[in-house]
Amino acid sequence: MKNETLAPVVISPNDLLTQWQGHRNLTRRVIEAFPEDKLFSYSVGGMRPFSELALEMIHMAVPSVVGIITGKWKSFGESEAEEKPTTKAGLLKLWDESTEKLNELFPHIKLERFQEVENAFGQYEGTNHALIFYCIDNEIHHRGQGYVYLRTLNIEPPFFWERN
Template structure:
């Protein structure tokens, strides 16, 4: 008789559903932290400094994030997921960018309050493929985290201590 180990079949993974309310809270936490990174930039460097040209400035990256939120607001409220780049020409100062950023916060709250969970997980034709609104929002959050990380590098290159990366959990 040999000592052959018994290997049991692994159980099928359990699918966990995350409510739109929880996803919104997570995203808003990241948006609060990104806002603090925008605030940390000196006005003179937000739209002019790049730690590694030709990489975009953090101001340009933040405008992309603002535009992605604008895209999701339109999709979440109208179910129109076509892409039309927003006009950011007036958002060329830190104050203007922060004001536009802040205006999106209650708009997101209002949009998510009307989201039906079944619709949120149903595939739609998006600007970059077929995804559910939930998947698209997850991409927007991942993109924000990535660009905020670039902002941290830029701030450190400028000799500025960025906000703690885990502060997205702090309201």
């Protein structure tokens, strides 16, 4: 028997994307739950409005996958849209475009790229799979802030376990 070192596989890339997109589906429903006037202005304890948190998620997702595919990283925010949306419909449009782009690009990540260490955006050094988990964790964290905002507005947020 050969002395081989095999990389452990716990989840397939397709299952990882499905998990991520489940979180994105839930976050989209949180955006939808906000009243138009509160999405861009409401905050608690000095935190940013939820629209800004959602834009951060948008500006991390596709640029992270592009960086993993190409090995070329722009500075964080360099890929951001010139104009920020000012309506819920505009924000949801950007969200949906980002979601479609993730579905298109993610399958192009070569398996070995998940284990490679890089300095994403010139500031996050680690394996590429850890960066994907960071994107998901960051989204969960900010979605939690959105839940707090909704509750303080007396709006019932979507159930956190319903990700489809």
